Amino acid sequence: MAQSPSIVPQSAASHDVYIVLEDFGGRLGRAWSETAEEDGNRSTLLGHLIEGHYFRPARIVAFNTTEGWSRDVTAIIADELRRRYDELEDMAPSTLEFLARAARH
Known part of the structure; x- marks a missing residue:
């Protein structure tokens, strides 16, 4: 029986990928933020958080399909x-709120 090819992009297979769960509140609820393949790395994530690219980050998950793991980071x-x-000493208000929420958990 032939195996199906992997749906995991080859460039993502060799490093950790970071995704953000955002809380849009009310009826919109929570959703995983859309992230371009090249922006799923740690340094880009940190830069985006510092600059306020996320509305209200609630959780960040990292995974590595090559190594077979995922975890809440x-x-x-x-x-x-x-x-x-x-x-x-300068960070987006949404990120400062994220830091306050993360400190309580």
């Missing part, structure tokens, strides 16, 4: 953003 990313805030 919300607290890890929040800790890294807190360290960067000490250096930058």
